[in-house]
Amino acid sequence: MPRTAASVAQEIPDVLIVGAGIMGTICAWELAGHGCKVTVLERSVPGAEASSAAAGILGAQAEAHAPGPMTELCLASRARYAKFAATLVKETRIDVGYRECGVLQVAFTRQTVSELTRKALWQKKRGLPSEPLTPRALAKYEPTLSPKLSGGLRFTADARVEPKALLRALHIAALQRGVIFRRGSFVRRVVVEGERARGVALDDGSILRAHNVVVAAGSWTSLIDGLGLPTGRVIPARGQIVELELPAPPLSHVVFGPGAYLVPRDDGRVLIGSTLEFVGYEREVTAGAVRDLLVQATAILPGLAQAALRATWSNFRPYTKDELPLIGRTEIARLFLATGHYRNGILLAPISAEIIRAAVLGERAPLAAAWLEAFRPERAV
Ligand SMILES: Cc1cc2nc3c(=O)[nH]c(=O)nc-3n(C[C@H](O)[C@H](O)[C@H](O)COP(=O)(O)OP(=O)(O)OC[C@H]3O[C@@H](n4cnc5c(N)ncnc54)[C@H](O)[C@@H]3O)c2cc1C
Numbered sequence: 025m026p027r028t029a030a031s032v033a034q035e036i037p038d039v040l041i042v043g044a045g046i047m048g049t050i051c052a053w054e055l056a057g058h059g060c061k062v063t064v065l066e067r068s069v070p071g072a073e074a075s076s077a078a079a080g081i082l083g084a085q086a087e088a089h090a091p092g093p094m095t096e097l098c099l100a101s102r103a104r105y106a107k108f109a110a111t112l113v114k115e116t117r118i119d120v121g122y123r124e125c126g127v128l129q130v131a132f133t134r135q136t137v138s139e140l141t142r143k144a145l146w147q148k149k150r151g152l153p154s155e156p157l158t159p160r161a162l163a164k165y166e167p168t169l170s171p172k173l174s175g176g177l178r179f180t181a182d183a184r185v186e187p188k189a190l191l192r193a194l195h196i197a198a199l200q201r202g203v204i205f206r207r208g209s210f211v212r213r214v215v216v217e218g219e220r221a222r223g224v225a226l227d228d229g230s231i232l233r234a235h236n237v238v239v240a241a242g243s244w245t246s247l248i249d250g251l252g253l254p255t256g257r258v259i260p261a262r263g264q265i266v267e268l269e270l271p272a273p274p275l276s277h278v279v280f281g282p283g284a285y286l287v288p289r290d291d292g293r294v295l296i297g298s299t300l301e302f303v304g305y306e307r308e309v310t311a312g313a314v315r316d317l318l319v320q321a322t323a324i325l326p327g328l329a330q331a332a333l334r335a336t337w338s339n340f341r342p343y344t345k346d347e348l349p350l351i352g353r354t355e356i357a358r359l360f361l362a363t364g365h366y367r368n369g370i371l372l373a374p375i376s377a378e379i380i381r382a383a384v385l386g387e388r389a390p391l392a393a394a395w396l397e398a399f400r401p402e403r404a405v
Pocket residue numbers: 042043044045046047048065066067068069070071072073074075076077078079080081082209210211212240241242243244245248262263264265297298338339340341342362363364365366367368369370371372
């Protein structure tokens with residue numbers, strides 16, 4: 025019998041994925057690339073939540089505060105980005121804005137600059153290069169920055185990407201690999217029978233069966249029943265962003281300054297981020313946050329005062345108490361999680377997808393088991 029669209033939709037997929045943010049979509053793309061039939065269930069529009077709202081900083085070193093599993097995870101993912109971005113461009117012809125631009129961390133006082141330099145010592149021991157910057161060196165790299173800055177640090181290997189373009193490309197590439205996306209599918213619970221995940225139940229009462237279930241529902245993960253996780257394991261941490269535009273890009277690097285970071289785009293837009301607020305699922309952009317971000321940003325880059333104000337938005341980082349993601353198999357057989365990536369979900373997408381693919385297919389994990397233990401969904405917190 026020929027495989028019609030209707031019969032394909034009725035087949036039991038190898039993998040059902042809940043959520044079409046970056047995590048759900050990249051896991052779908054990765055698994056479909058390894059021969060799996062994958063269906064992604066999305067309650068609204070693929071990519072519409074945190075993943076498209078992100079600034080797109082790939083700050084494996086700028087965001088690293090201590091040696092350990094999280095730093096190793098971030099470095100492993102950053103190392104995969106150039107190939108990942110190139111593959112997406114090849115598959116879709118969409119420029120995902122991947123730029124190996126480097127990240128600067130800057131400060132107004134000499135004391136803070138020395139603290140930054142001291143903090144970077146452990147990275148040096150780990151073999152991760154960074155360049156200490158005097159005010160003169162800083163001005164050479166970025167002449168538009170405030171002359172009041174006392175210097176900083178340059179992380180050459182950190183990069184950036186444009187999340188909206190990345191999500192569009194990833195969605196198209198996943199479709200081309202045969203992934204089915206079902207919009208408007210609101211998952212209520214994972215169906216568990218005999219201590220094994222068998223599928224999911226939607227809010228209209230229907231049951232969708234699958235051989236494996238991957239939950240990648242971002243900040244809404246803990247609202248889904250049947251995961252076997254304590255209440256509030258993943259909660260929303262709101263971040264607000266202001267987008268400005270100048271006639272030409274004022275920066276070549278991403279700049280982390282006191283109170284704000286600045287992310288340049290090639291077309292002259294500059295993103296200013298971001299707040300960190302625990303306000304539940306309140307989506308408002310607030311006057312106070314916009315004011316504070318603009319004050320901090322114009323102190324770092326005075327020329328931004330002349331920029332056009334283009335947009336503001338907010339969304340929710342999936343936060344966990346220990347600030348580590350939940351990635352991999354759970355204690356319920358055939359149920360996997362890819363969630364809780366908090367501030368670094370865009371950066372961590374390629375390695376997370378590989379971990380999930382290896383777990384679902386029973387392959388060797390791409391990271392040492394001792395590191396992966398830190399991200400085990402049921403770990404004690
Ligand atoms: C302001 C801001 C700036 C950021 N900047 C960066 C950055 O520079 N670099 C970086 O690496 N990271 C950044 N992040 C973090 C990053 O955006 C997140 O870690 C990442 O996007 C999380 O991806 P996700 O797929 O888990 O979640 P999401 O993108 O939120 O996707 C989850 C999806 O699941 C769907 N869903 C939820 N519940 C259900 C259900 N019951 N049934 C069906 N579908 C459901 C949702 O509709 C949504 O589409 C930033 C985040 C914010 C908010």
